[in-house]
Structures are given as C-alpha cells and as structure tokens.
Amino acid sequence: MQQTPNRLSPFYENLVFERDDNMMIVNFGPQHPSAHGQLRLILELDGEQVVKAVPDVGYLHRGMEKMAENMIYNEYLPTTDRMDYIAAASNNYGFALAVERLLDIEKEIPRRAEIIRVMLLELNRIISHLFWLATHALDVGAMSVFLFCFREREFAMDLMEDYCGARLTHSAIRIGGVPLDLPSDFIDNLYAFITKFPNDIKDYEGLLTENRIWKMRLEEVGNLTPEDALNWGCSGVTLRGSGVAWDIRKEEPYSIYDELDFEVPVADKNDSYGRYKLYMEEMRQSVKILHQTIPLYKESEPGLMAKVPQYVSATKEEIMTDNFALMQHFVLVTQGMRPPVGEVYAATESPKGELGFYINSQGEPYPHRLKVRAPSFWHTSLLQHMLPGHYLADVVTIIGNLNIVFGEIDR
C-alpha cells in the first residue's frame, strides 16, 4: 500500500502492512480508547504475537516544566492539577511538600492542615484507584464493574466538591497548609461513605476476583520480576506487585503518616492479577486511614496555614485588619516568595507511584529548574520491555494495568 504524501494530505502514518519479513506493523493509537490517553504504540507483530513495541508519547505535552520557570511558586500550583488529573490532590501535595522542604517550613504546618491533607490524599487515592479499576475492567470487557465504580467514585468526588468546589482540579493543598477548613457536614458524609465503601469493594471483588474470564485475561500477563521493576524505575503498585515492599508513606513518612496505622500490601506473584489484588487492598487501607483521621480532626486545634510571614500570606482576617500583613500579602502575590538558594528533591507516594519534585532554586521568585518525576512516565517506558512476547489482546490489559495517565507523562 504505497502512499504519496503531499503538503495538503500529509503522510498518513498509520499503516504499512506489507513487509519483506512477514511481520505486521500496527499503530496502536494515539486515538485508541484503551490507550488511556494519547499513547501511540508502534507494534511489530508476528501473527498475533508482539515482537517489538515502541511507545511514542508527547501528544499531551504542555511544557509544564517550562511554565514552572516562568511562574512564581504559588502561581504554579494549579498547573500541577493538570498533571495526574485523576488524582490532583497528590500532585498539589507533592509540589507543596517540595516547596515546603525548600523553605524548611515543613514543621510549621498546622496539625489540622496536615490532617485535612491526609484526608484529601486518601480520598483522592480511592477516587484514582476506582477510576483505574473502572477503566481497566472496561478494557478487559467487564462493563458493569465500570458502572459500579463510577457510581462510588461520584460519592467521593462529591465529598471533594463539598470541600473545595472542584471535582477534578482541586488545588486544595497549598504551599503552607490548606485554604479552608472542612465544611460542617463533611465529616458525617465522609463517615457515611467510608462505612459503606468496603461493601462496594466486596461487590467489585465478587464480580472479578474469581471470574474465569478476568483471571484468564490477567493471570500470567505482564510478568515483571523485582529486578526488572527496579531497573526500569517502577514504583507504587507496579513495584509492590513484583514483591518489593516499598511505600514512601511507610518508609520515609511525610505529613502525619507515621502516626497512622495501615499496612502495605505486597503481591507474591508478579503478574497483572497480583497488581489488581493490591489495588483492591490499597483501597481498604485508605478507608482504614480515613477512619483514623476523623477523631484526629476532631481533636485538632483550628489553624490552616503556616505562620511564616516571609513566605506564606497571613489569614484573610489578618490581611483585612493588619496593615503589615496586607503589605506582605501584596508583595507575596505580586513578586512571589524568594526561597533560599539550593536544591531539593521531595518524593511522595501518589496513587500511581513515586511522585517526586526536584526544585533548583537560585533565590529568585521563579524556580531555576523544576523537574517532575512522574511515575507514569517510567511505567510507560516499561512497555517496550514488557509487551514483546505477549499477544495483541494482552496489550490492552497491560496498558490498563499499569495505570498510566498521560497528563503526567507528557506534562
């Protein structure tokens, strides 16, 4: 099938079927519904077996690292929402933590703010895992799981909406704390949700765990040895799915995670099915954490933003009554804060894996260099190692199972 590209109809890059060696080249995406975004995957097939896979990314590139160099720190925070848009709170937190560590104000964050942050992070983890389960099950062919998951995800998103007014792009965790206290009925609604939710997890498991088709599609698909997982930079569930017990919340605790009682599930089999079971267990652990945060919240003293006038604006009341607070607020909004010269790398456990922010500050209101270590980026590069040897039908399972989100791959 010879193509003649010209200016007005550019080279139609999709298919060149005939090759001398009897291999077939298939372009998977970038508009494939199971690619979970704009992933173009160039597959070399021998019959139905993948011989070589070349992922091609960049279709959602918005130059976020470039934007960071042209924005003051607070201005950049809403941009981080658009990276992993399924779990915006964890991006906000990752960035806020990196800046707080740069400023050395981590210990100044009020306790109530930390508790609200953990609530939002874990709620967001549930939202993200539900989204993963819904789309992954849909890819593999289980339509009803998709509908069930989105039903419960809606409750969780309503809680998020009650708190900050947004459902996807929260910007609810700020540098220095959180902007708002919980609304009056939030705790009751949250409690209602987390008491009901474990039963819903049981429903999903009833539909999937012993389902013959689900097991056939997932078991022994996407095997990943622990050595390979580390070598390819895998983190989060993908790493724990290979039997490596590493959860940053547990190993390098940040926020109030060292006070909370939760377990880190680890799979004994290195396949997609093991990772599926981990996701289900992680949702239960998130529920467990949320249960613990409710009494902690009730005991905590009011206070939401760190009191560091050099870097963080005062509260609204102070700004409206105290002239000096108003002046400082004005400077912080128009010029931005000026962190000390130095570098910091802060890693957090986002629902997808290790989300790290590297910030190189040269003492200016703009970061000199900001690098986002997005877990999905490294998981996508893993595809070229993982896919060869699998059948075409398994490609969708593996892509879905790795839980990649293109907002944070291309940034």
Added chain:
Amino acid sequence: MRAYSNKKNAQAKPYFTDRFYTVPQIPKEDVSSDEIFAADLELLSSKFEISDSFIQRGQLVMIIKPSDIVAFMKVLKDELEYTFLSEMSASDFLEKDGEFEIFYQMLSLKKRKRLRVKYRITQGDAVDTITDVFKSADWAEREMYDMFGIVANNHPYMKRLIMPDDWSGHPLLKSYPLIGDEAGQWYEIDTIFGKEYREVVGPEIRDTKRVDPKDTKNFARVGHEVGYGEKPSNKPTDFGEFQEEGGVPLITRFTKDNQKTLSRRK
C-alpha cells in the same frame, strides 16, 4: 531603537528586587554527620575523584567528573545498594557559567536513603549513557536530549521523545522563550501547508496576557464598558443610569422584602 532582550535567558524575571536583599542559602551539612552517607562516601572517594560532597535537606550530594559516571553508577548499584534511579535530567546554567548541570537522583531501598550525583558539562559536550546500568535512564536521557539538546553517547535509540522529530530547538533551554521561537510558533502551518501560508492563516495569539481591545465579548475595557458583543467605544461609561439618583454612595431604596433570596444554589 529596539528594546534590549536578553538572548541567553528569555525567561520571566522579577520586576523588582530590593537593593539590600541578600539571598539566603540552604545550609550544607558535613557528610560525617550521617553514618551511612559517610561510609558510602568513603568507599566512593577511594575509587573516584569527588570534587565536592555535602548533605542538603537530608540528601547526600556528590559532584563528580563527567567521564566517571558509568563506573560510578555501577558501584552505586552493585556495591552500595542504590538500586533505583529516581530521576535524572539537566539544568541550564549557560547564561551564568556556560555549563549544563546533569543530576542523577538515586534511592536505596535497603538503607532508605536518597542521594544525588551531579556533574557539569559545557554546551556541545555529550554525556555517557547509563542505560547499561539502569534501563530506566533510556527515556530520561531521551527526554534530556529533547529538552536540552544534550546527546547521550552509546544510547540505544537517541531520538526526541516528547517533541516531534522534526522540531527545531530544545524547549527547556533558558534561551528558548515560553511562547516558542519562530519555528515553534509556525510549526503546524509550516509542516502542513508550507511557509507561504503563514500570511493566509495569520499568527496565533500565544501571549496569555494579551487583551484584544476590540473584543467586547471576552473583555471589558475599564471605564469604557459596552454591552456584550457591541462595538467598542471611547466614550466613558455612564454608570449613573444603573444607579439610584445618578450614582449616590448610599443605597436608600433597598428593602429586604422586595429582594428575591435563593434558598439553595441553582
């Protein structure tokens, strides 16, 4: 005369800096303050030349020679249990020092420690690939090449990763403006229709702060407001007609009973 623009750094600058402002530094602690890092450093400095080492915010930072990197990574991975490459990339110090700084962010799961290896190269120099030691560096090095134009020697597939293959320029250089250089701004038009179509299509508005004074659907000119979509006018807006008695400072005719109050959000 055309306004001066700094070609080496086209990024945003603070519009005001206090003359007497001194920039604080993040303290650099001595490596001997941490036992594990001190032992690591001792082994490494017996094999490699380490020009500087310190602990910053709990992470060991080491500055090495560019030519040592592959062997250095092998020792880190095999002997010191830093088995995980968290991140690697470069930062642009071309304006200040004429150099790129390459950093490798490492993690040891067993020791629960993170360290950073850094070195500097001049523009045009290539780095050695570490894909033989860490497979994950494959894409990271490609991204670095894409964004900074730093080539990694012996890389299996040194090609742009995020930008299109026929893109010109490397976007994360400080000399590259945020709205793109000329080739970047006209990329789609040039590749699909050809350069002569630039005039037909016209430039794209890439400056997010730009306001079109003739556009009354999205913007209101302060002091000269007109109705939605109407022609812009230079006449100052008369607010009197919307206000009581030609704009009194106090509202006198307000009665609470006449007002409609929504009991819930619509």
